[in-house]
Amino acid sequence: MENSHASPGLLKQANSSALHRALREKGAATRAQLAAATGVSVTTVRALLEERLRDGEVERTGLSASSGGRRAAQYSLRRDKYYGAAVCITDGQAHGLLVDVHGEVVQAVPLKAGADGLQTPVLAFLDGLFAQRDIRSIGLGLPGVVREGCFWHADKEGGLHSVAVEPALSRRYGVPVVLENDVNAAAIGFARCYETEFPGEDPAETNMAYLHFDRGCVSAGFVAGGRVIRGYGHFAGELGLVPTADGRLLDECLNDPQDGREYTARVLEAAVWVCGILNPRYIALGGPALRRECIGPVNDGLSALLPGPMCPELLYTADIWGDYQIGMAWLTAEKIFHMVQIIKK
Known part of the structure; x- marks a missing residue:
C-alpha cells in the first residue's frame, strides 16, 4: 500500500486500511505476518499496532506457534470495541x-x-x-x-x-x-460458509451461482473472482425472465403444477444456462419452492449434458436465512x- 507519491496522511490511512483488512481476514497474526500480508514494512506495522493498542482497537492474543526461536506476539481486532x-x-x-x-x-x-x-x-x-x-x-x-x-x-x-x-x-x-x-447477500454468505468448511479455498477465486426458488419467481446470485456480478442495471440473476423452449418464461413454467419429471427438466434447463454463461465451480440450490427430490436427477443431467470442465458441483442449501x-x-x-x-x- 505504501506509495511515495501519496501524501503522508493519505499514506497512513491506506496502511491502516491494509492492516485492518489483514487482521479481519487472518483473525490473529504476528507483526511479520501482517507485514507480509499488507506489503507494509515491519516498522510501520509496529507503529500502527502500538497506536491501535493504545486506542483499544487491537489486543495481544498470545504468542505464535514455536518454530525453534523466540515466539512472536500475535494481534487481533478487539471484538467488543466497534x-x-x-x-x-x-x-x-x-x-x-x-x-x-x-x-x-x-x-x-x-x-x-x-x-x-x-x-x-x-x-x-x-x-x-x-x-x-x-x-x-x-x-x-x-x-x-x-x-x-x-x-x-x-x-x-x-x-x-x-x-x-x-x-x-x-x-x-x-x-x-x-x-x-x-x-x-445469501450467495456471499453461502460462499463464506463453504470457504470455512474447506479452508483451502481462496475467497478471491470463488466462482459460484446461488439459485433461489421462491413462490412465484426464481432468481440467482452470481459470484465470480470473489465478487458479486450485478450487471449494468443491477438486474443480473433474474432467471425467471428467461424464455423456455415452449415460449413461456421460466417463472410461468415453474408456477404451473408439474409432475416431477417436468419440474426437474426446467431446473436442469436453468442450471445449464448458468453453466454456459458463468461456468461456476459450484451451484447452490435452495429456497422454499425448491423440490429437493430434483437435485439428484439435475446433477445427473448436468453430468450427461456438459463436458467435465463445465460441469459444476451441485449443492443444496437448507438455511436461506442463515446464508443471508x-x-x-x-x-x-x-x-x-x-x-x-x-x-x-
Missing part, C-alpha cells in the same frame, strides 16, 4: 443483527412489521443499538434491485420506483451504509473501518 448493525428483509420478514468487526453475528432478533410496515421496527432496532453500542456501520439487505444507494421496487402495474434508503440512513446515523440484494445473515454480517463488517487504497498507475 460493531455494525445489519437488517435482513425478505418476503415481509425482517431480522436485525448486531455484528462484530470480524463479520460474526453477535445477536439476531426478529423484527415484527407495524402499521407502516417494517420502517418503524427497523429504525427502532437501529436506534436501540446505537444507544447501547459503538456502531460504526449499517447494512441493509432488501428483496429487490439495489443501485446507487436506492432500493427499486415494482408497483402493481409493473412500473419501477426507487427509494433513497442509503442517504436517509447515512444522514440519520452518520455512519457508512451498505445496501445489498437479498439473494446476492452471514452475507449481510460480512458486508456490514467491511464498512466498520474507513478503507483507503492507493492504486498505482
Whole structure:
C-alpha cells in the first residue's frame, strides 16, 4: 500500500486500511505476518499496532506457534470495541443483527412489521443499538434491485420506483451504509460458509451461482473472482425472465403444477444456462419452492449434458436465512473501518 507519491496522511490511512483488512481476514497474526500480508514494512506495522493498542482497537492474543526461536506476539481486532448493525428483509420478514468487526453475528432478533410496515421496527432496532453500542456501520439487505444507494421496487402495474434508503440512513446515523440484494447477500454468505468448511479455498477465486426458488419467481446470485456480478442495471440473476423452449418464461413454467419429471427438466434447463454463461465451480440450490427430490436427477443431467470442465458441483442449501445473515454480517463488517487504497498507475 505504501506509495511515495501519496501524501503522508493519505499514506497512513491506506496502511491502516491494509492492516485492518489483514487482521479481519487472518483473525490473529504476528507483526511479520501482517507485514507480509499488507506489503507494509515491519516498522510501520509496529507503529500502527502500538497506536491501535493504545486506542483499544487491537489486543495481544498470545504468542505464535514455536518454530525453534523466540515466539512472536500475535494481534487481533478487539471484538467488543466497534460493531455494525445489519437488517435482513425478505418476503415481509425482517431480522436485525448486531455484528462484530470480524463479520460474526453477535445477536439476531426478529423484527415484527407495524402499521407502516417494517420502517418503524427497523429504525427502532437501529436506534436501540446505537444507544447501547459503538456502531460504526449499517447494512441493509432488501428483496429487490439495489443501485446507487436506492432500493427499486415494482408497483402493481409493473412500473419501477426507487427509494433513497442509503442517504436517509447515512444522514440519520452518520455512519457508512451498505445496501445489498437479498439473494446476492445469501450467495456471499453461502460462499463464506463453504470457504470455512474447506479452508483451502481462496475467497478471491470463488466462482459460484446461488439459485433461489421462491413462490412465484426464481432468481440467482452470481459470484465470480470473489465478487458479486450485478450487471449494468443491477438486474443480473433474474432467471425467471428467461424464455423456455415452449415460449413461456421460466417463472410461468415453474408456477404451473408439474409432475416431477417436468419440474426437474426446467431446473436442469436453468442450471445449464448458468453453466454456459458463468461456468461456476459450484451451484447452490435452495429456497422454499425448491423440490429437493430434483437435485439428484439435475446433477445427473448436468453430468450427461456438459463436458467435465463445465460441469459444476451441485449443492443444496437448507438455511436461506442463515446464508443471508452471514452475507449481510460480512458486508456490514467491511464498512466498520474507513478503507483507503492507493492504486498505482
